[in-house]
Amino acid sequence: MAKKQFDLIVFDWDGTLMDSTATIVACIQAAAKDLGLPIPDKKQASYVIGLGLQDAMQAVLPGLDSKYYPHMVERYRYHYLAKDKGLTLFDGVREMLKDLSQQGYFLAVATGKSRVGLNRALDAANLLSVFDATRCADETFSKPHPAMLHELTRELGQDMQRTVMIGDTTHDLQMAINAGAAGIAVHYGAHSAPELQALNPAYAAASVFELHAWLNENA
Known part of the structure; x- marks a missing residue:
């Protein structure tokens, strides 16, 4: 299936993929x-x-x-x-990531976690091989500075205009705005729907299943 808008899909970790x-x-x-x-x-x-x-x-x-x-x-x-x-992925995350990977999207993580913390989480969730690149807050500037997205697109040879950042906080969406990437909000994490909507995301998902369906239809 031809990709419609994006080649690189970047996920936040806590509150977006992990129920933490x-x-x-x-x-x-x-x-x-x-x-x-x-x-x-x-x-x-x-x-x-x-x-x-x-x-x-x-x-x-x-x-x-x-x-x-x-x-x-x-x-x-x-x-x-x-x-x-004791932490677990949100329902549907594993299936969504597998499906997007099989469709040929580049997948990445941009997180406030440390490198040690993210590697522990990826290993525990058996997702180390799923992502093409990852960036952590102790390796570069913290969100909402755009550095994580600039570094990920450079590493993977991707165009920022065909990159989308998905997250549960205004820090994620503001980082996307600062970098010139698209932003998608999820409403099941740390920040409230009105806070997220104030930053005009391209889409807002109430669940992982809604997010997966939208990406399949629109990404």
Whole structure:
């Protein structure tokens, strides 16, 4: 089947492919509690998902003495590593990725996770061989800076105008805008539908199955 709009499909990881939003929120809150800091509410903690870890901690608790942020990162990792083995892909993700790969699309990941964290997740999900390239926040600039998409398109020899970024946060969609790529929102992750719609995504999916169907019909 001839591709209609895109050759490269880039996915966010947490909250887009992996059902991890609630766990990340709980770990951010636990890290703050460990250090006796103000505990962010669910909306505050959800909002920083997708940013690099250091940037996320600075955004969720702005104005702290800078000495606290490395400790927040350490405590977050402690809690997350105790829970990440129980995380699962959203229903339909594995089938969607297999189908898109078989159709000849280039597939990539752009994530706020660290390289070690993403490799652990890909290995646990048995998806290491599915993606043609991946970028992590500790390798380049954090979202919404466009560097991840610029680097992925260069690595894979792809045109930004035939690239789409799919994510559950405004950080993902803003990165796509900043890079000159298309953006697709998913409404089952960290940020609310109105927040995502304000950035005028090309499409917004309420489920992985809706996303898969739209990509098959339109991508």
